[in-house]
Amino acid sequence: MDGCAGDQLPVSFTSAVTDHDASDAAGDLLGVPENQFWRDHQSSKVNAIRIRTLIENCDVAVIRFGNKYKQWNAAFDAGFCAALGKPYITLHDPEHIHALKEVDGPALAWATSPEQVVDILKYVTTKE
Amino acid sequence: MDGCAGDQLPVSFTSAVTDHDASDAAGDLLGVPENQFWRDHQSSKVNAIRIRTLIENCDVAVIRFGNKYKQWNAAFDAGFCAALGKPYITLHDPEHIHALKEVDGPALAWATSPEQVVDILKYVTTKE
Amino acid sequence: MDGCAGDQLPVSFTSAVTDHDASDAAGDLLGVPENQFWRDHQSSKVNAIRIRTLIENCDVAVIRFGNKYKQWNAAFDAGFCAALGKPYITLHDPEHIHALKEVDGPALAWATSPEQVVDILKYVTTKE
């Protein structure tokens, strides 16, 4: 989030691996299961090593929903945050308001652009 | 799940409100916000009173993904279960294997039909 | 809440001691401290034996704010619920919307009358 760097906010970002091909192949280094379910299973578990640690260590999570994919993983992470009492902000277009209502319910903010997320983070970390 | 009744399993089922129109209007009895986001927000919170209690009280959750909707709420509930260490079973068609890999990862079973879910519940509750 | 009895809802109510004089004197049976702070302190602790157990055992708490008193205890209980992830409904007049915004934030519903609370409980416990 480049907006934060420009504003010199006391914020550091972490994220899941965003290279989709690398992420899908995360488990392949342990051997490649022939069955698609188990190949995905193995990779999703390896990615979870990273994601769970990042979620538990962060102060606030930003859960982004794009328009191309179903992104059930994003909704899953939101539920994980909600159960832990970890604050999270959702980021999605207005067209998904209805479909995401259960995800937005416990969220502490719904943003429609990365700029809004930066504005919120700026407010909560630097306003006196 | 009628299969359970026929088999006389020591299992009782609970679920979220499944009448979609009623669910969408759950919060309207408190007044109907003009803005769609807040109307959905209010309803999703009222529904959460029921869903959270049911999830925390159940021994195992069945998370079903159909083909029509995005069902981010189902993925959200799965993440909620995962964070609590609550066992859950996913129920979805093979075509969603890849999109649901993060949801299936911590699940204790992936079933493709209600009959399989009944079989699992029968096994875990009655097998000696 | 008489509305529930009439509707035969599967709900049972519990509450703090509502006889104010009895509540204020709850600790006096252990001896009456001369100092007002310690007399109140002793009584509030005895009342807490009841309140904490009820909060932890209930499925949903109803936090009511009247117009006469400051009722910081109600706000305190709401914070207690929020930290535990215990669902709660607030019940107060519209005039307190601004003052109670931090209390209403994590609440799963804001009602303005006991009838609305009954309606919500009816919905979440009996709707299919």
Place this chain on the structure above:
Amino acid sequence: MDGCAGDQLPVSFTSAVTDHDASDAAGDLLGVPENQFWRDHQSSKVNAIRIRTLIENCDVAVIRFGNKYKQWNAAFDAGFCAALGKPYITLHDPEHIHALKEVDGPALAWATSPEQVVDILKYVTTKE
């Protein structure tokens, strides 16, 4: 708390946003709901991103009650601390002893001036 700086205590302070107008408008950067309830709701949630993190990270919370407002938010934060087992000190005038008895009950100290708070922090952090 200037007393701490003078005494060179190993203490750092954090707080909610204390600029009331900014705090009330915290959520407006996400769009300004016409309805007052939802505007307050949105802002209180954005402020909660900051407050919850600060409460969970602090070693001891100071909960101050002034004379002008109802400050249910302060009582709410005290309840939040109590449920987490987080030590907190209340700061209020003697005239509120009775109204705040449930809030003072689990508090580890009741102070009547900022100087007393500084004295307590000095004692608990530096006394050998």
Place this chain on the structure above:
Amino acid sequence: MDGCAGDQLPVSFTSAVTDHDASDAAGDLLGVPENQFWRDHQSSKVNAIRIRTLIENCDVAVIRFGNKYKQWNAAFDAGFCAALGKPYITLHDPEHIHALKEVDGPALAWATSPEQVVDILKYVTTKE
């Protein structure tokens, strides 16, 4: 506590094994260690199977300190309750006020007689 039976309170009591000789020999059925430390160790662990379950399941614990023994076990149980947020009442003579101040601190009541404990339980369970 016979006072409760007479008053028909909705309260049931459980306790550690109070037959001291039996309690000291609780572990002997697993073999009797020659070394006194390990004999006591083994017995205290067997007794803990009972005590921990009772503490975690009770709504309020009564921690009694008599005059004959050091009863560090009672203070230990109080600390265990305090960490769990489990309400407890201490029962001891005024002469031990100073020595028990850290134990009385998080207690929700200090009683000097079993009758007072019964009075408190009567109040918290039956007062309306």
Place this chain on the structure above:
Amino acid sequence: MDGCAGDQLPVSFTSAVTDHDASDAAGDLLGVPENQFWRDHQSSKVNAIRIRTLIENCDVAVIRFGNKYKQWNAAFDAGFCAALGKPYITLHDPEHIHALKEVDGPALAWATSPEQVVDILKYVTTKE
């Protein structure tokens, strides 16, 4: 444990599925993975639905180590209990004392025969 029935103890027993072939095939009803690792994986997860619920609901777990198998699952369950603070009793021959020392460490008792386990349960549930 027949000794308990004879003694009419207020104890009920639950256990994992003990029919080894059925247990190994627990997941096969969801389809049989060709790869042995994933077949075992699937079955162990289905069995975990039962085991986790039983462990979390029991008051005390009995962890038995026989002489034929490696029974890493038993040691795993002991570790699970230890992390939850759930009391457990180990049951194994003296020849495994050294190999099981980390498992016996947090156990509340080590028994060498089912009769000893019954004796302990009799003592902790019925002794006055």
Place this chain on the structure above:
Amino acid sequence: MDGCAGDQLPVSFTSAVTDHDASDAAGDLLGVPENQFWRDHQSSKVNAIRIRTLIENCDVAVIRFGNKYKQWNAAFDAGFCAALGKPYITLHDPEHIHALKEVDGPALAWATSPEQVVDILKYVTTKE
């Protein structure tokens, strides 16, 4: 513990206030209650601000029992540690073995001298 300094161990020590007069007067800066119970109560709560934070932040607690006092506070702290799953070492003379058996039960070591405690800390922090 001077032995640690000499051995250059990667260990830092914290403790409750050990100046007994200062500790007993910890709450007096908030006003001195005439009643001895409430004076002790107020001071024990102020001291708890320090002790609880130190216990929750430490990796291992050393609980020392001397011969002069009843030290129920030490036993209380041990119970607090046990409930949190926080490792602790007891330090006391052999003559108290029987009286302290419930406190020694969940302890991870019983030492009879500060030197032994230093030896244990040296072993667990530096042995490869």
Place this chain on the structure above:
Amino acid sequence: MDGCAGDQLPVSFTSAVTDHDASDAAGDLLGVPENQFWRDHQSSKVNAIRIRTLIENCDVAVIRFGNKYKQWNAAFDAGFCAALGKPYITLHDPEHIHALKEVDGPALAWATSPEQVVDILKYVTTKE
């Protein structure tokens, strides 16, 4: 794990004491119990001071099973991690797949060589 040093990964390793003789004698500095069970008991508890702290502080645990010993302690640690929701990777030969299925179930990866573990850690810590 030398592979990590070569790759300059942002990872630091900790482990239990791996000198078996030293580990078996860990408790002897407190006196050597004649009985083998209690000698092992005392040592396993002293070692637990180190192991529990390391497990709770690490981001991911690597649980290795060799071919020589029964290593119930490794399976115990895996169960401890699983109950805490702490990510762990198992490391063992394919021949133990069946015997370790309950341990591999909640693991986030199963590796067959230290190089694979390094590859996973490299992926989860440095991939963008």
